[in-house]
Amino acid sequence: MRKAAFLLLGTLLAGCQFAPDHERPALPTPAQYPDYQPEPVEGVVPADLAWRAFFDDPRLRELIEAALANNRDLRIATARIEEARGQFRIQDAERYPTLGLGAEATRGRYATGASGASSGAGPGAGAGAGSAAGAGAGSAIAERYFVGLTVSAFELDFWGRVRNLSEAALAQYLATEQARRAFHLSLIGDVAATYLAIREADQRIELALETLRTRRETLELAGLRLKAGVTSALEFHQAAALLTQAETELANLRLIRAEQLNYLTVLVGGELPETLPPPVPLGEQLSPTRLSAGLPSDLLYLRPDIIGAEQRLRAARANIGVARAAFFPQISLTGSFGYASTELSGLIGSTNETWSIGPSITLPLFDWGRNEGNLTVAEARETVAIAEYEQAIQTAFREVADALAGRRYLAEQLLAQRKNVATLQHIADLANARYAEGVVNYLEVLDAERNLFDARQTLIQTLRAQVQNLVELYIALGGGLPVDRNDYGDR
Structure with a gap:
C-alpha cells in the first residue's frame, strides 16, 4: 500500500502540467x-564586435562611456x-517548505478540570497541567514551555500552480533583463546619432561662415561698383540677398547645434566631460569594417527586444497553468517537532x-465564474x-532591411x-567670370551661388546620413551585445 501510494503521488506530480508547452x-x-547589394557582402557579425571597436572616434567613445555610467533611464532599467x-x-x-525555530513559555490561571489545565494547548499540548499553586477554589496556575521546529502552511504542488508561478516570475525577470539590454543598445545609438548631428551642424556652420565671409566681400565690391x-542698385541688393541667406542659415544651424x-x-546624464579628444570629421567616421546581416532568423538570438518578448510569452503561458490549476483542490501541510514540558529544567528530553x-x-465549489x-x-x-512577439520580429526585420537599403542607396546618393x-562649383565659377566680363547680369551669379551653397549643405547632410545608417545597421543587428544562444533556448 505504501509503494502504491508513492507511485500514485509521483504520477500526479509528473503528469499534472497545465501550462501550454512553449x-x-x-x-x-x-x-x-531584400537583395539590395549587387553581390553578397561578407563581413563581421555585429554581435561579435564590441561598440568600442566599432566606433573609431575617440570623442564619441568617451561620450558613450559617460552615458552608460550616468544616464538616469539606464539606472532605472537596471x-x-x-x-x-x-x-x-x-x-x-x-516551492519549498519554510522551517522556523520556535520557543514558547506561558503561565496562566485555569479552571480546575478544564482541558487547558489538564492537557494544555498549542505546541505544549499533552505535557500535563504543570505546577499549580492554590489560587482560589476551582482554579489553578499552570506553566508550560515549548521549543522546536515548525513548518508553516506548505502547499503540495500536485497541479503545478506554484511551479508555474515560479516559471512566470523567472520569465518576467529575464524579460526585464532584456529590456535593460535593449535600452543599452538604444542609448548607444541615441548618443551616436546626436553626436553625428552635432558634427554635421559644426561642418555646416563652418561652411556657412566661409560663405558669409565671401559674400560680405562680394557685397562690399558691389557697393563700390554701385x-x-x-x-545697378538691383545687383547690389541681389548681393545683399545672398548675404542674408547665409546669415539666416547660420542662425538656424547654431540653433540646431544648441538643441542637439x-x-x-x-x-550623458550631466555636464559633458571637460577634457575630450578632438573630434573626427564626418568623412572619416565610416568604419572600414563591413557588417554581415546574416538571416532574419538570427535576430531571434541577437535582438534583446525579441528575446524579451519571447520571455513575456513564456510568462503568459505559465500563467495559463496557474489559472487552470485553480480549478483543482489546494492541499497544504503544516507541522511541528520539538519538546514540551511544565518545567523549564529538563525540557529537552525524550x-x-x-x-x-x-x-x-x-x-473550489461555487466561485461564480471567478476561476473561469x-x-x-x-x-x-x-x-x-x-x-507582440511577432510584431517585435517584424519591426526588427524592417529596421535591418531599411539599414541594408540605406547602405547601398545612400552610397549612390x-x-x-x-x-x-563639383558641377555647380564649375557653374558658379563660370557665372562669376562671365559677370566680371560683363557678359551676363548678376542674377545668373545669384542663382549659381545659391544652388552651390544648398548643394554643399546637402552633401554634408547626406554624409551624416550615411554614417548614421551604418550605426543603425549595427544597432539593428544587436551589435555590441554578445549573446549565447544556449542562454535563451528552450529551458
Whole structure:
C-alpha cells in the first residue's frame, strides 16, 4: 500500500502540467532580407564586435562611456532588473517548505478540570497541567514551555500552480533583463546619432561662415561698383540677398547645434566631460569594417527586444497553468517537532518529545465564474504576447532591411551629390567670370551661388546620413551585445 501510494503521488506530480508547452510561433517575415547589394557582402557579425571597436572616434567613445555610467533611464532599467530578480526569488521560495525555530513559555490561571489545565494547548499540548499553586477554589496556575521546529502552511504542488508561478516570475525577470539590454543598445545609438548631428551642424556652420565671409566681400565690391556707377542698385541688393541667406542659415544651424548639444547632455546624464579628444570629421567616421546581416532568423538570438518578448510569452503561458490549476483542490501541510514540558529544567528530553502534522484541503465549489474569468484573462494575454512577439520580429526585420537599403542607396546618393557639387562649383565659377566680363547680369551669379551653397549643405547632410545608417545597421543587428544562444533556448 505504501509503494502504491508513492507511485500514485509521483504520477500526479509528473503528469499534472497545465501550462501550454512553449513553442516559438512561425517566423512572420521572409526567410531572406531584400537583395539590395549587387553581390553578397561578407563581413563581421555585429554581435561579435564590441561598440568600442566599432566606433573609431575617440570623442564619441568617451561620450558613450559617460552615458552608460550616468544616464538616469539606464539606472532605472537596471534597478527594475533587481526588482524582478527579487520577485522571482520570493516566488521561487514558495516551492519549498519554510522551517522556523520556535520557543514558547506561558503561565496562566485555569479552571480546575478544564482541558487547558489538564492537557494544555498549542505546541505544549499533552505535557500535563504543570505546577499549580492554590489560587482560589476551582482554579489553578499552570506553566508550560515549548521549543522546536515548525513548518508553516506548505502547499503540495500536485497541479503545478506554484511551479508555474515560479516559471512566470523567472520569465518576467529575464524579460526585464532584456529590456535593460535593449535600452543599452538604444542609448548607444541615441548618443551616436546626436553626436553625428552635432558634427554635421559644426561642418555646416563652418561652411556657412566661409560663405558669409565671401559674400560680405562680394557685397562690399558691389557697393563700390554701385558708387562708381558700374553696376545697378538691383545687383547690389541681389548681393545683399545672398548675404542674408547665409546669415539666416547660420542662425538656424547654431540653433540646431544648441538643441542637439542640450539633448546630448541629457543622454550623458550631466555636464559633458571637460577634457575630450578632438573630434573626427564626418568623412572619416565610416568604419572600414563591413557588417554581415546574416538571416532574419538570427535576430531571434541577437535582438534583446525579441528575446524579451519571447520571455513575456513564456510568462503568459505559465500563467495559463496557474489559472487552470485553480480549478483543482489546494492541499497544504503544516507541522511541528520539538519538546514540551511544565518545567523549564529538563525540557529537552525524550519523555518531553512532541510532534504534530496536519494537512488541509481547499476545494473550489461555487466561485461564480471567478476561476473561469481568470483563465480567460490568461489565455487572452497569451494571444497578446504572441502578437507582440511577432510584431517585435517584424519591426526588427524592417529596421535591418531599411539599414541594408540605406547602405547601398545612400552610397549612390553621396556619389551623385559629390558630382553635383563639383558641377555647380564649375557653374558658379563660370557665372562669376562671365559677370566680371560683363557678359551676363548678376542674377545668373545669384542663382549659381545659391544652388552651390544648398548643394554643399546637402552633401554634408547626406554624409551624416550615411554614417548614421551604418550605426543603425549595427544597432539593428544587436551589435555590441554578445549573446549565447544556449542562454535563451528552450529551458
